[in-house]
Amino acid sequence: MTVEADLVELVQKHVNDYASEWKEQLRLYGQEDKFWDWEFKLQFVIHRQPNREGYAIEYEGETQGLMLIETQMHGSRISEGKRLVY
Numbered sequence: 001m002t003v004e005a006d007l008v009e010l011v012q013k014h015v016n017d018y019a020s021e022w023k024e025q026l027r028l029y030g031q032e033d034k035f036w037d038w039e040f041k042l043q044f045v046i047h048r049q050p051n052r053e054g055y056a057i058e059y060e061g062e063t064q065g066l067m068l069i070e071t072q073m074h075g076s077r078i079s080e081g082k083r084l085v086y
Helices: 012-028 038-046
Strands: 006-009 052-059 062-070
Touching: 012 038, 012 062, 038 052, 038 062
Parallel strands: none
Antiparallel strands: 006 052, 052 062
């Protein structure tokens, strides 16, 4: 089934959703991102490092995924001089 979702800027609501709805499930199923501290990432990485951006995917108002990207410091090995998103 395909659904249309929204890509939005990461905000505290998404971090809260992660803590209350995902964290325990990730731990139970042994997923490696169970230790990611999204509160830290939002407050000390995304808000304080201008080369970092955070996004969430929402479907019907529910957080479905989180992403942290770096936009300035990585370069392409294929096209010299071109930046890439990491």
